[in-house]
Structures are given as C-alpha cells and as structure tokens.
Amino acid sequence: MSLANPNGPTIGVFDSGFGGLTVLRALLPLIPGARYLYLGDTARLPYGAKSQQTIARYALSSAAFLLEQGIEMLVVACNTATALALDDLKQALPIPVVGVIAPGTAAAASANADTNVLVLATTATVQSGAYTRACTALGLTAYEKACPLLVPLVEEGWIDHPVTAEVLRIYLTEALEEAPNATTLLLGCTHYPLLRPMIERTLTALNHPLKIIDSATATAHAAAALIPASAQSAHATCTFYATDSIEKFQRLGTSFLGQPLPEVHLIDLGG
Amino acid sequence: MSLANPNGPTIGVFDSGFGGLTVLRALLPLIPGARYLYLGDTARLPYGAKSQQTIARYALSSAAFLLEQGIEMLVVACNTATALALDDLKQALPIPVVGVIAPGTAAAASANADTNVLVLATTATVQSGAYTRACTALGLTAYEKACPLLVPLVEEGWIDHPVTAEVLRIYLTEALEEAPNATTLLLGCTHYPLLRPMIERTLTALNHPLKIIDSATATAHAAAALIPASAQSAHATCTFYATDSIEKFQRLGTSFLGQPLPEVHLIDLGG
Secondary structure, eight states: OGGGOTTOOEEEEEESSSTTHHHHHHHHHHSTTOEEEEEEOTTSOOGGGSOHHHHHHHHHHHHHHHHHTTOSEEEEOOHHHHHHHHHHHHHHOSSOEEOSHHHHHHHHHHHOSSOEEEEEEOHHHHHHTHHHHHHHHTTOEEEEEEOTTHHHHHHTTOTTOHHHHHHHHHHHHHHHHHOTTOOEEEEOSTTGGGGHHHHHHHHHHTTOOOEEEEHHHHHHHHHHTTSOGGGOOSOOEEEEEESSOHHHHHHHHHHHHTSOOOOEEEOOOOO | OGGGOTTOOEEEEEESSSTTHHHHHHHHHHSTTOEEEEEEOTTSOOGGGSOHHHHHHHHHHHHHHHHHTTOSEEEEOOHHHHHHHHHHHHHHOSSOEEOSHHHHHHHHHHHOSSOEEEEEEOHHHHHHTHHHHHHHHTTOEEEEEEOTTHHHHHHTTOTTOHHHHHHHHHHHHHHHHHOTTOOEEEEOSTTGGGGHHHHHHHHHHTTOOOEEEEHHHHHHHHHHTTSOGGGOOSOOEEEEEESSOHHHHHHHHHHHHTSOOOOEEEOOOOO
16 A cells, blocks of 8 residues: 555544544654644534434545545544444545544553453443443453533633533542442543543542553554554644634644644535 | 414424423413424534534424424524524525524513623524624623533533532623623523523622523513414423434433423434
8 A cells, every 4th residue: 555655644534523633643743754634524513412324424425535635544533433433434445444442442451451441431432332342352341431521621621620620520430439440541532631631630639540541642553553664754744624613623623733723624525 | 374273373493402492391381272393403413513504504404394294383492593594594484483582682671771781602602693783783782601511511410510500600700700780691592591590599699690581481472472362272282303312302301391201203304
C-alpha cells in the first residue's frame, strides 16, 4: 500500500464532532510526517441517540468523502462510530481502518497482569456493550460506567471547575462501589483526556489509585504501528472539515488539539 | 375551521425531543377534550447545532407527518424550531401554528409594568436572538443567558441535586450581574419547567426574587385561546411518536409529562 509514500501518508481522522481532535493530537508526534484530513460530522452529531443503521450510513458517507480526498488510512476517532460502524467501514473501504476501542482495550490488557477494567464512557457507548465485548475477548473483566454529564461539562469549558470535580467524584464513587476490584481505568470517550488531571486528583482523594488508559493515545499508537518509519520524517499538515457549526468547532477544538486550529472547511454530506 | 368539532380538536405537538411534553402537560388541563398527537424528532436532535435551512426542512417533514394524521392545529413545542422554522411552518401549513416564543414573551410583557426580562435558554436559542427580537417588539428589554448544562442535568435526572443547584447558582449569578435590573425571568427552554422549584429557591438565596414566566404554560394558554369552549368537554387522548430512542423517550418523558407515558410509536421521516 501507498503508506510507504516518502512524502508521508495521508491519514483520515473521523469523528461525529471535535472530540476526535484528542486522537489527532496524539497522532501528531507519533506520525509527524503525515498529511492529516480531519472530518467532524457536526451536522449529524450526536451519533449516540441514533440507530446502528443510521450511524453506519453517516460513517460510510463521511469515509467516502475522505477517500475522495486521497486518504490511505482511516482512524475512526469516535467511540460510538467505532462501536456501531467499524465492521461496515472495514468491509467497505480498500484502506486500513483503525477504531478507538480495540487499541484502548489492548492497552488496558497490557497495563496490569490481573485486570479488572473500569470504563468511563457516554451512555451510547455503554449501551452498545462494545467495551465489555472487547474486554471479554482479551480475558478482562469490564465494568462500564455511563457519564453523560462529562461531555457537556467539557464543552462548557469547565475543565478545571469545582462542579466538574463534584460530578467526577459522584460518578467515580458510584463506579468504584460497583467495581471495587478495578485496577485500570479506561477513558472510553474522546472528550475525557481533557479531564485526565482532574480524574487523577479525584482518584487520589478517593484513596483508590487506578492505572489510567487513554484510548486516544492507544489508538494513535495502533495507527503508527501501521506506518513505515521511513514515512515519519517530514512535517505534518492538517486540514479540517466539518458539516456544521464551524464556529464552535474552531473555538472548542483548540483545547482538544492543544494548539490553535486553522481554518475549518464547511462541507455538505446531505441528510 | 374544524376546531369546533364536538368530539374535540386534533392537536399536533412537535418537538425535537421529549422536552415539549411540558407543553403538552400544560395543554391537557386547558384543552381537555382534544386528541393530541405528539411527535419527538429524536433521530435528528438536537436541532441546536444545525443550520436554519436544515431545521426548517426537519420541522416541515415532521409537520407533514402530523398533518397526514389529521391535526387541525400545530403547537411547535420547541424553542429552536420556533426560532428558526415558525415562519416556514406558518407559510406551508393550512392550519393554525403556535410557537413557544411569542406567548412566553407576551406573558412577560403583561407580568410587570416596567419589564426587564432575563431569558434562560439553550445556546442555540440564545444565538438565534429570537427572544430579544420578540421582547424588543413588545417594548421589553431582554438579556439572554445561555445555560448549556441545564438540559443534560435534567436528562441525567438530577432535578433536585446539589450539583444542579450549584450550576443554577453560577448561571443566575452571572446573569444577574449582567442584568441587575431584571424583574422577570422567562424560562426559554421546554426542559426548564422541571427546574422551576430549584430556580425559585436559588433566586431567594441570591436575594433577588423575579417573576417567573414559563413559556410552556404561556404557549398552552395561547393555543387554548384558539379553541372554542364547546370543544373542551370530553377526555383527552394522546398518541406519541418518535423518530428514534423510544426507550429514553418513554423513561424520561414521564417526568416531563407528569404522568406515565403510554406506548411510543417509532416512525421514520428519513435523513
């Protein structure tokens, strides 16, 4: 495949919104020579409340757009789309497709010998059961905790706010009552890496330290493993597309990417 | 028009989700003889992040479905759809169409002689500027405060929770710093009536009592004013449709409607 392109590979990164920018952020130092095309399907988010058929249709049309732009690998930087559309994407696309769930789970499996995994995720991801299936397949015991307020709190910008600390304390206390033997905490949503410092402080305050696995970072490593080292020399370029709400994408995306976002291009995928 | 039907009128109530059930709840005692058809376009929510054209298209297809079922009046029980699609709906439909913004604003105008109105609403509604336009038209001074965490908190079921009390304290404190002369508080989102007792307690604690206007109740009165008294005798019947997420609609809808929800019918409006 053309991933050995000496000018660096062209990598598509796809999410329903801007949360997947945390995956792109993790990719940049690992595959610095790539040309990245990021697509946030903001017109049709959140995917969480939609049926599997609908999400697969959205994901396929988003992937088709990126394929037309010349991507040679697709990173599905969205837990819901990975849970509900990864198989369809892998079947439909002639290029490697990497989702966020398997890499995060594999990282959890290698983190501790005897692993009980606590997964924090959105309601939609928890309801899909995808992390439990992935953990079970690797011999791990999973407990999934839905944390529906964390995405709105991050999007409100309350990253380091006492209300967010209290919500995290409540969610983690409830989760640890259900999963007292957990040794590993898996962040199963692309918004959650922004809360990692506060999650660490909360676990310390609860006197229950856990090994934290960030599926954004794990996914970036899985994608980098598919890229020949020879392609990892030049400087990255990033192009951003969204299907709606350009202003919010640009404003909030900066803290997700960890650097200012350049122009975001508005595209129309219909429906 | 056939609203004088002695068997009671057939009234369509439309929202992007189940928030509009607070409007239906207010309608039931005012027009007890009606046959209500409620449609929550849950597959395509939230409308907030979409463009005006997209929202108008969604609202028109939802209204067309209800029209086919025989509605004689449409209540747009959704602030975003009212802000962005009411004119299109009024032009396209051969029946009376009532939105939530004008009735709420008119109720605010009659609540106090010298009125500075503080409007709490979602980010999308605030960005539309619809309440400011409606208030200005009635000689009122409006200050709109976006409260993006309130809908997620209500949907988490944290109606009477200390975290919600703290978030309300923060939002209301910020709003009252910007609008210290406010005399009236307009609840510009169909989720907010569930928080009314806590909003009242918060205002008391802030030593800043305001006259609270609930646009759900105001809208129900505006709709009832169009119905002849002769049609207001029999018992109401309610039929519920949603385009996705039936389970969540049924579970959360009960507290919005104030009574258990019967079966919710899944319908497909496409795209």
